[in-house]
Amino acid sequence: xxxxxxxxxxxxxxxxxxxxxxxxxxxxxxxxxxxxxxxxxxxxxxxxxxxxxxxxxxxxxxxxxxxxxxxxxxxxxxxxxxxxxxxxxxxxxxxxxxxxxxxxxxxxxxxxxxxxxxxxxxxxxxxxxxxxx
Numbered sequence: 001x002x003x004x005x006x007x008x009x010x011x012x013x014x015x016x017x018x019x020x021x022x023x024x025x026x027x028x029x030x031x032x033x034x035x036x037x038x039x040x041x042x043x044x045x046x047x048x049x050x051x052x053x054x055x056x057x058x059x060x061x062x063x064x065x066x067x068x069x070x071x072x073x074x075x076x077x078x079x080x081x082x083x084x085x086x087x088x089x090x091x092x093x094x095x096x097x098x099x100x101x102x103x104x105x106x107x108x109x110x111x112x113x114x115x116x117x118x119x120x121x122x123x124x125x126x127x128x129x130x131x132x133x
Contacts, residue, residue: 016127017048021119024133025056026069032057033074035133040075040083049088050122053111058096061107085110091118 022035035051043049053061060066066077084090092107094115104113123130 017050017122017125017129018042019050019052019119019122019128019130021052021054021130021132022057023055025059027056029069029071029074031133032069033071033077035131036077036080036084037075038131038133039088040080043084043087046087049084051084051088051090052093052119053090054093054096058092058100058102061090061092061097061102061111061113063108066108081108093119 018039020035020039022032024032024035026032035057039049039051060069060077060081066081069077081090090108090111092102092111092113094113097103097107097113102113107113122128
């Protein structure tokens, strides 16, 4: 890459889509809250968001579970989830759901269950930025 006088400005183009994989839940509340907050802010900013619930965050796909999550000075998880769904998609990992006995009929409306193949497809698309929390 050349400097300011060259063909590249040194700035990357903004991603068209942000894929966030949340691996934590009540076991690491700050990390969990950060992921949901970043996803909700991105969605509110007009970025297409895909939030993946994996590991302990899988429980938040169930009705009422997000309301049980508490972290001082953090936005309520149900509000963040609503913001994400307004401008994006929330996906529950297939294996994580299966390990926890969660089925499609059990999840919050608007949450899909999908596996690694779909995750890889999303993160490999052009214009995508991926984050893992």
